Amino acid sequence: MDVTRIRALRGPNLWSHHTAIEAVVTCTPAECAVSTRNGFEARLRARFPQIRALRPSGHDETVPMAHVLELVALDLQAQAGCPVTFSRTTPTPEAGVYQVVVEYSEEEVGRLALELAQALCQSAQQDTPFDLEQALDQLRELDEDVRLGPSTGSIAVAAAARQIPYRRMTQGSMIQFGWGSKQRRIQAAEMDVTSAIAEAIAQDKQLTKKLLATAGVPVPLGFEVASPEEAWKAARKIGLPVVIKPKNGNQGKGVTVNITTHEQLMAAYAAAAEFDDEILVERFMPGNDFRLLVVGNKLVAAARRDPPSVVGDGLHSVRELVEEVNKDPRRGTGHATSLTKIRFDDIALSCLTTQGLNADSVPPKGKRVSLRHNANLSTGGSATDVTDDVHPEVAQRAVAAAQMVGLEICGVDVVCDSVHLPLEEQGGGVVEVNAAPGLRMHLSPSFGKGRPVGEAIISTMFPEGENGRIPLVAVTGTNGKTTTVRLIAHLLAQKGLCVGMTSTDGVYIDGERIDTGDCSGPRSARNVLQHPDVDAAVLETARGGMLREGLAFDRCDVAVVTNVGSGDHLGLNYITTVEDLAVLKRVIVQNIADKGMAVLNATDPIVAGMAAHCRGAVTFFGMDRNHAVMATHLAQGRRAIYVDNGQLVAAEGTTQHRIALADVPLTLQGTIGFQVENVMAAVGAAWGLGLDWALVRQGLASFVNDSDNAQGRFNLFHYRGATVIADYGHNPDAMLALVRAVEAMPAKRRSVVISGAGDRRDEDIREQTRILGDAFDEVVLYQDACQRGRADGEVLALLREGLEGAKRTREMQEIHGEFLAIDLAMDKLCEGDLCLILVDQVEEALAHIAARIERDKA
Secondary structure: OEEEEEEEEOOOOOOOOOOEEEEEEEOOOHHHHEEOOOOHHHHHHHHOOOOOOOOOOOOOOEEOHHHHHHHHHHHHHHHOOOOOOOEEEEEOOOOOEEEEEEEOOOHHHHHHHHHHHHHHHHHHHHOOOOOHHHHHHHHHHHHHHHOOOHHHHHHHHHHHHOOOOEEEOOOOOEEEEOOHHHOEEEEOOEEOOOOHHHHHHHHOHHHHHHHHHHOOOOOOOEEEEOOHHHHHHHHHHHOOOEEEEEOOOOOOOOOEEEEOOHHHHHHHHHHHHOOOOOEEEEEOOOOEEEEEEEEOOEEEEEEEEEOOEEEOOOOOOHHHHHHHHOOOOOEEOOOOOOEEOOOOOHHHHHHHHHOOOOOOOOOOOOOEEEOOOOOOHHHOOEEEEOHHHOOHHHHHHHHHHHHHHOOOEEEEEEEEOOOOOOHHHHOOEEEEEEEOOOOHHHHOOOEOOOOOHHHHHHHHHOOOOOOOOOOEEEEEOOOOHHHHHHHHHHHHHOOOOOEEEEEOOEEEEOOEEEEOOOOOOHHHHHHHHHOOOOOEEEEEOOHHHHHHHOOOOOOEEEEEEOOOOOOOOOOEOOEOOHHHHHHHHOHHHHOEEEEEEEEEEOOOHHHHHHHHHOOOEEEEEOOOOOOHHHHHHHHOOOOEEEEEOOEEEEEEOOEEEEEEHHHOHHHOOOOOHHHHHHHHHHHHHHHHOOOOHHHHHHHHHHOOOOOOOOOOOOEEEEEOOEEEEEEOOOOHHHHHHHHHHHHOOOOOOEEEEEOOOOOOOHHHHHHHHHHHOOOOOEEEEEEOOOOOOOOOOHHHHHHHHHOOOOOOOOEEEEEEOHHHHHHHHHHOOOOOOEEEEEOOOHHHHHHHHHHHHHHHHO
16 A cells, blocks of 8 residues: 555645545555455454444445545544544545545644554554554644644634634744734734733833832732842841742742741742842732733633642652642643643752651641642642632722733732732732733633633634624636636725735735736635735635645635636546536535625536535526526526626616626627626626625726736737737637637638647647637647646647648648747738737746837837
8 A cells, every 4th residue: 555645635625624634545456455354354453443344334345445544544533632523535547546535633643643544554454563552642742742732722712613714823822813904813822912012011020010009909019139148138128928039930930939038048049040030039928829811801710729739648658649649631741731740849849848848758648738839830730710709809900900011811910818808908919910821720720610711812802793804705717717816806906905816827915916926826825814904805716726735715705616618637636527627616615604605607507506515695697698597596586697788787686787898898898708707707706795886887997908907818919900819728618718709800810829738638738729720820839848747749749630620720830939939920910910829928928929019119
């Protein structure tokens, strides 16, 4: 079994809405029909008892090894605690070759699971050992390393519940919520609106205390010191007991409380100095340690934190008691679990010494032994939820502390006997405030109920009714995608929106190109959705990107499918038929928002059939309102766009919006049929987004079909009294559309310049010149720079074969080089002629044509 071409599908894809690992698996003839009765399944189950049945009862007794690999990869993740449920194995047209798809929740974990699954299958085949527990431990450890921690994860889960899209910006805890100009960002539990100054204040504990005191928040008396001697002087001035802590610190690192002797102070100073050169000495405030969580202007959770401790049983030593407590599955080594293992280190030993104990002491039954003086969860402490007990005045003081520092999310540390009473009444106070506070003590407290703090944070960032989304249009099809995308973007821009657009010729933000090349894939789409200026996105969504990674978004507002026709790129990546291509193209239709709109070509049967897979509404478009699909849709009172008496008509029920095609320059008075279809598709998208019709008319009238606005899409030039048309058509359907367009234009003599893309099927390359041979007097064939896997001269030979028996072509020439071919054709042009140039290097070829025309004028 050979596993190749492993891909991560990071968004909705051909197979499902889930993220998934896709692999091509090649099996030997014997592996294509593995018997479930000859001992293989027994060997597999001996190594992995939890795996499901390879075949449901009543089915064939053989399965391909690829299917076994699929089940093992999925079940290994499930046993490791990953929330995955979807997998699939599909045979390809190649004998013994399968596509295996397995859902993942974390990409790296999914890849490792596939690798381990292959090893386990081989082990069962060869009857060699396999360490299942080690494999599961690998997956669990990797999953814990790469997945979001509990604090950030809770915010992401809350966002998903509100249908707010989110994306990790780093491998850490920085997340973007929403898209474009509606986006917000967090880093762990810190919002994007939190200033660096506020964070710096929170880090500077002495400055924090000064500000809080100014706001009337009670704080402990304290001093900043630079040496142990100064610390002892400060302690005596304040009065023992005292607390020593780093001036800038977090997670309780270097903090020692309840210091009553000079010896303890010296040790505490040394511990604090490991984390900062600047040290604080403060009055020790007796009482309990509380963490109050403030989000925005509200207290949303509170917990009492208790230092790590063990309770004696009269039989075991302190060390043994700690080991037993650390066996609690809730305790881990990082922040991924609700509790952290108790550390048995020098600080713990020092704490034992103050209690007259050591590691090997056996405390009497019932005696509680502390292992730390501070109560941070990160050092093994525990938390008890007390949210419902907080006195309103205590809550007010916490909110005042957060706002004085300037923190939108703030952990306020309070020491007092009880949160039932105001701080002033019991001599309590605020000892610290924390930026980016940990949330796990509130999400999963050791005792009491968890609080929805993730929801509170998301609600502060996105008020009710907002979901961080911008209008998103996805466009796919065989031909017309780029023109349609450009026109939709132009229409939306009439509203004053900053439109982000991806297409095969670049990424554009507000009309400015920021990236070049074929940008119709998910990477470019994600870049647009991440751009902070973008108010609306129009994304050309090509087949290659969908196959390679899936979609860059979870759902769109409008999905436009221009056409499928006879298809394009067939025979690549196991998309061998038009039906296969249609299943892929309809992915954008299947991922429309519930209240979204699919804009579909009614005259293309395969595209019209996609309506059955749309959970939103459908707008059909087609030239003839009497077409069966159109007529039925209109009779049902639904949206449709058609042409009537030289006017584009958008109808829904009894409502009609009419636009004269004479006012739409792109269509050349309505004579270019495929451009009329592109206009209908674009209008359908604008209608689906609720764009005002006055703006639609304004946008259609101002969209000119030139090389600046619609590069390589039926660009018209005039040369020596002849008409020159440059277009990027590159498949048989495009040739048919172009022929129909030029036949409507008068010409004495017609010539065409064409090459062929080597990554198309032989019959598709031949069919292009077969169509052109019936419409043009002269054909100039050229071989371009990139043959895409074809041998030298192979594409030209196929094009030449297509011209055999041509009804109209009487002259045919072959040349190497696109620009030479263009010059050859233009040299022969006379007044009244028409020349169609099918360009390959779009920008360069258009520039070459324009430069030649300018030279001729001079």
